[in-house]
Amino acid sequence: MTDNLPNHFTLPDTGLLRLQGADAETFAQSQFANDVAALAPGQWQWSCWLNAKGRVLDVFALARLAEGDLLLILPDGGAQALGQALQRFVFRRKVRLALDLRPVSGHFGAATGAAGNQLAISDDEVIELDWGSSTLPRTLRIGAGADLAADDPAACRSWQQADLRLGLPRLTAQQRETWTAQQLGLDRLQGYSVRKGCYPGQEIVARTHFLGKAKRATVLLHGVAPDITAGSAVLAGEREIGQLACVAPPYALAVLPLERDEQTLLVAGSAVQAQPLVEGLLR
Template sequence: MHDKPQTAPAGEFRLPHHQLLSLAGRDAMAFAQAQFMSDVAALADGQWQWSGWLTPKGRTIALFALLRLDAETLWLLLPDADAAALADALRRYVFRSKVVLALLDATVAGGFAAPVQASGNRFASLGEGWIELDMSGEHHARTLHIGPLVAPDDADALARWDAADLAHGLPRLPASQANQWTPQQLSLERLRAFSVKKGCYPGQEIVARTHFLGQAKRGLALFESDAAPPVGAEVLVDGRAAGSIVAAADPLALAVLPVERSGPAQLADGAPLRERPLEGGLAR
């Protein structure tokens, strides 16, 4: 990273929870392909995809954007998971592989405008250590910058950004929701975040079995409410416990619920939930 900070573009704000982890070395691609749930080998230099790391039982430990800078360098952009803890956990599987995991000291900033150069899954290197990503979806133009940036804090804009993530089906998982849900329960096929064809990785057997046997009976549902419900809150359908809230950003929340359900949902305390269709366009 270039060490001379530059001011972020006008209107952009800091995304304080986003962290960066680098995988670098001769075996970085092979290591990532064996550990992560997306098809890393399908990436070309300058491309990115959604990906994640699973437990052997197919539960999602961390969800992230995976960027390929070159043949020996990957970056993980983590919107929620702790980068240091993830690095420590991944190092247990390095063994003799020639790969180095390192935390990157960079600012991550976002803004509600179309990117200048990045498009879809192609990110742009803007010089001075800057990277630009297209985070736009169906109804939201958004740009994300990584680099030695100076960006202001803006609580209102940050809340709007987080809500846009949820609206597009990107579950922003707090620590309490890690290790709880399979990729299908989080509807991550909508983001093309996992592969059922590339071969072995932790949890792959569970993911592939669920896919090929058609057993994905639960998925994400998007709700709007007068106040964002607490993560972990129980959701009722027809008066019976049906699932729980896994992510929330006022006024939206994502819940894991049965795909087929017969009535409207509400919180266990009786507060109503107004279901909204998930928006598209964030798949990479």
């Protein structure tokens, strides 16, 4: 998948949002689904922002750079829109939300300083994250040097395909507020907490977790045609059993019933194959 790709390439769709101030952690803890208080400075986690019905609005990495200094890394962009939406809930808290305009780049290969959920931050504030696994190593880089990376659409497509293979959802605007955190498989990434206390959608997440009512889950499909888009139906025989949540042909993540017949799966009349997700992106 990475043959003939540049060693270092831009990720122009990735957005960055900075939360700074004495109440940054408290504010993030009240809004985002994961346990921000569990992060030490220099660590990061997967997280998401949900609506009141427990549907996913955004999936992102949340890094704690220092006390009172958080960085959201949004693979699907939308940092400005998310910042504006969050601003409505700041009230009197001492937290400042601002776009971070530093360049972001990707590299297929192991990180040199970062590992797991540990960041590598250089003296000139270049940030490196381990964005992959032992079987699919990748590095995400923020800051100086990333602006020298190549612009390469093919590399970006391979990066997004790798996201899906590792079980990281990539949501278009049309797919936001459609799926629950469990349906998108964010439990595999430890992307939410069921014990930390209140946040938007927490009741739905906790009820599904503790009562075992999740009936659908994320399945990686291969063989999706280039013209297929998210939201397309998945059929078993002639019966629709689910939809594609995100697509990076020939891969897609579909939300399908946990219990289903072993029939041929079809998308737009063509057969697709279910494949195991690549392990190792849990943080």
